[in-house]
Amino acid sequence: MKSVEKNIEKESRLIWNFFMSMIYLALVSVILAFGYVALGDDIQALLNQKTITAEDIRNYKPQSNEGGEEVDYNKVVDGIHVYTGLKADPNLQVIIGSCTSCHSAKLITQNKATRAGWKSMILWMQATQGLQDLGNREPIILDYLAKYYAPENMGRRKNIDIAAIEWFILDQKEENK
Numbered sequence: 001m002k003s004v005e006k007n008i009e010k011e012s013r014l015i016w017n018f019f020m021s022m023i024y025l026a027l028v029s030v031i032l033a034f035g036y037v038a039l040g041d042d043i044q045a046l047l048n049q050k051t052i053t054a055e056d057i058r059n060y061k062p063q064s065n066e067g068g069e070e071v072d073y074n075k076v077v078d079g080i081h082v083y084t085g086l087k088a089d090p091n092l093q094v095i096i097g098s099c100t101s102c103h104s105a106k107l108i109t110q111n112k113a114t115r116a117g118w119k120s121m122i123l124w125m126q127a128t129q130g131l132q133d134l135g136n137r138e139p140i141i142l143d144y145l146a147k148y149y150a151p152e153n154m155g156r157r158k159n160i161d162i163a164a165i166e167w168f169i170l171d172q173k174e175e176n177k
């Protein structure tokens with residue numbers, strides 16, 4: 001009788017153990033499944049990660065703009081550098097490198113000033129907008145700006161020849177008063 005009881009006890013413990021193992025297995029599966037749902041994409045990304053080499057950077061070309069056509073970074077049409085809208089010049093890259101990192105080149109093309117005016121805009125940006133000292137690039141930049149973005153009427157219009165002007169004499173009659 002004793003041994004029968006023992007056997008039953010043993011069997012029920014085995015069944016219980018088996019049952020518990022199944023529950024553990026199910027729990028672990030659920031946790032893994034949740035984990036995969038939550039992190040699967042990140043794990044995939046980690047596995048597929050491609051390291052960018054210096055070669056990739058050297059071969060990098062801006063692919064295309066919204067119109068889908070190739071962007072030719074160096075294209076110049078009618079003396080205008082198409083990509084930035086700035087006037088083409090042998091020193092253009094200096095201007096692009098120094099002046100287009102914080103704002104678009106439009107701020108330059110929309111402005112006109114004398115060399116002194118440009119200098120004061122640069123000083124203003126240096127004092128208030130975090131523009132770095134431009135070092136030996138400053139005279140190159142100022143030459144460029146003063147050459148292409150000078151006030152419109154500077155040195156273009158001929159001086160008025162006062163003697164050649166026929167002046168209207170306004171006769172002020174009573175009725176005009």
Ligand code: HEC
Pocket residue numbers: 098099100101102103107108111121122125129130131132134141145
């Ligand atoms: C460190 C960032 C930075 C750099 C680099 C920089 N700027 Fe600016 N610039 C600014 C900020 C900020 C403004 C103000 C923008 C605004 O008002 O929306 C500004 C404004 C301007 C304006 C408009 C000024 C006005 O009175 O309306 C011009 C022109 C300009 N920048 C030209 C240049 C030129 C030329 C260079 C290269 C020498 C240059 N910027 C480089 C930050 C910078």
